Structures are given as structure tokens and as C-alpha cells.
Amino acid sequence: MPRQVDHDERRRHIAAAVWRIAAVGGLEDATIRRVAAEAGVPARQLQYYFGSRDDLLLGALDLLNKEGEAEAQERVAALGPAPTPRQILRSVLLEFLPLDESRRRRQLVHAAYFVRFLGDDTLRERIRDTPPELEGLIALLLPEDRRDEADFLLAGAAGLQGQVLLGQMTAERAVDLIDRQLDRVFAASA
Amino acid sequence: MPRQVDHDERRRHIAAAVWRIAAVGGLEDATIRRVAAEAGVPARQLQYYFGSRDDLLLGALDLLNKEGEAEAQERVAALGPAPTPRQILRSVLLEFLPLDESRRRRQLVHAAYFVRFLGDDTLRERIRDTPPELEGLIALLLPEDRRDEADFLLAGAAGLQGQVLLGQMTAERAVDLIDRQLDRVFAASA
């Protein structure tokens, strides 16, 4: 066999270029030639490692989601050995806010994919899995009769994301609003 | 002078074609040729009535927003002669949910513009105006010390929109969640 390169590393390098471009100009700007230029590799290499352009965009999304899940779990683990339900829930909710460059970029890219998700039925199932998973997690953190509160907290965090990204609200205020809601929910359940 | 046509009517007809296309495939699919085919007019006419493609997309957005504001005010007026603050606030929040085809399409189109808004600074100011306006309205409906609740209600409604559009939640449950929050907020303030 001839020389072997680290396929995964190449794919991540190219995917990162997709993210940088899509975060600024949307999927529209993530053309093969432009991504190649951003990544500093010949356009032919994108064909080789991803196939068609659709495969490239989907593959880049999968890698982005994997990276996001890993980061989220790291932050939960950083809470300490025995985090309280409130700490875990807070960590999950803050994952929706662009509190650092990594989260911000990920959320921008997700926004870029959003409309495409809405139009494509098979594609929609790719993110339909995530929130039910979150609901299951939160069901473990809150008593069952607070399901409505949990769902609305998730929706609120998602809504705050949009306002922060648009610059209509500071991240600090968004965090503060979430903390006040957590005060209320956990005070009443105590 | 030669024959006169109703410019506004033409522009609305063409803009409606932009909305139908952008709601399905995003701004990416809203090309001059495709919009022209959807509207059933020669492509040249889009140039004449809107100018460049960017002008077309922006003009279509303005018309969409005007239509949305008119509909929202109609629904508030339909509440009756002396609506309660809770009725008005509920009406505003429900405006964020895709409860009919008109709202659904408008929200899909807004989602399509979202990423472009994020990237373009001058463009971002075009929607930066709307939420402060809403906050001002809500400030009139709720006592000042409930500002946090009002902001989180707005964010929650916006977040529910995304989940309903993605099919992760029914519109009925979203309305129910909002009503329960309204129960809480207005019960405590009574």
C-alpha cells in the first residue's frame, strides 16, 4: 500500500474551513472553491475526502455536532464530582448561548443550516433527535410535574440565543435571565 | 404619458414569489430567473421593478414585514374594544408561533434571512428595531419590576417557534406552554 495520511485530520481541517465561511455568509458562500481556498488545499482534495458538495456540507455538520457534544460534556464534567440538578440544568441551558467563540461559531453555523433543515424531510430528522434527548435528560433533573417548566426553559434559552447573536441583548443579561428563572423553578420545588 | 400600471401591486406579486421560494429553499434558491418563473413574469420585469437581486430580496423583506405588522394589529384589534394587558401580551407572543400559513411562511422567510442579517452590520439594524419596540409595548403591559419576566417570555416564544417549525413540538402544546406561563406571571402580579 502507498502512503497513508490521517483522513480524519484532513476532514476536520476542511470542515473547519466550512464552518468559518458558513458562520459569516451562510451555506450559500460555502462553495467548493472557496472552502478549498480557506483551507489552503486544492479544490480537488475536497472531492476526494468528502465527495459531492452536499456530502461536504453534511459531513462538516456532523463533525461540528460531535465537537459540540464533546465540549458540552467537558463543561458538565467540570462542574465537579457531584453536581446538583440545578447545576447540570444550568450548564445545559448555557450551552445554547454564544458564551465563547466556539459556541458562537457553532450556533451561527446551525442557523445557516436551519432553513435547509426545514425544507428537507430526511435532513430534518438529523436534528430532530437532539432536543428529545435533552428533554429526557431534563426529565431526570426535574420532577415530572415540572415538564412544562423544563420545556419552556429550553425554548427560552434558544430564543435568547437569537437575540444575543443579533446583538439585541448582551450575553451577561441572557445568563442573568436564565439564572432568575432557575431561582424561581428550584425555589418552588424545594 | 403612456400606460400606467400599479407598481405596488406588481411588486407585491413578485415579492410573494420570493417568499414562496425562500420559505422552502432559503435565499439561495431565490434567484432572479427562478423567482420570475414562480411569479409568471419575464425575468426582465424583476430588474425593472426592483433593480439588483439584493434590492429584490430586501424589498421583498420589507413588504413581508409590512404585511406581518398589519396582520398582527388586526389580531390585536379583534380582541375587542377593551382588551386586558394579558390578552394583548398573549396576542403578541402568539405572533411568534406559526399558527397559520401566513405566520408560518413569514417565519420561514425570516429564518432564511437570519444568517445574512448576522453577517451584515448595516442589514442587522433593519431588524434590531423590532424587538426594542416590542419591549416598549410590553413595558406598558407589565409593571416595571417584571421586565425580566417579559423578556424571558419573548425569548421563550421565539424559541418555541423554532421547535414548532422543525416539527419537534405541536403548535397546540406551544400555545399551552405560553398560557401556563401567563397564568403564573399574571397570578403573581394580581
Place this chain on the structure above:
DNA sequence: CGTGTTATGGTACGGACGTACCAGGATAGC
């Protein structure tokens, strides 16, 4: 030291895009 597989680079092709351009209809006012 071949040799066959893996990886690379460049290029060529057909199509869609935005928009500038031009020639010609249609009509309200003189």
C-alpha cells in the same frame, strides 16, 4: 527493486447565475 494502491494536482465542460443592453410595443397628453 518493481508494482499496484493511495493520494494529488490541474484542467475542461456544461450549466446557471446577475446584469447590461437594445429594440420595440403600448398609451396618455398634445
Place this chain on the structure above:
DNA sequence: GCTATCCTGGTACGTCCGTACCATAACACG
């Protein structure tokens, strides 16, 4: 009915797109 003006339709140009194609370089293995 003439004509200036509004409007229409078609087309042509240059650019960028996705992707198929081909020749060649690099290297593990026999």
C-alpha cells in the same frame, strides 16, 4: 394622429459553479 414616456421582452456577456476526467507523484508491500 403624433410623440414622448412608460413599460416589456429577449438576448448576450462574463463569471462562477459542481463535478468528471486524466496524468502523475508518493509509498507500503511482495
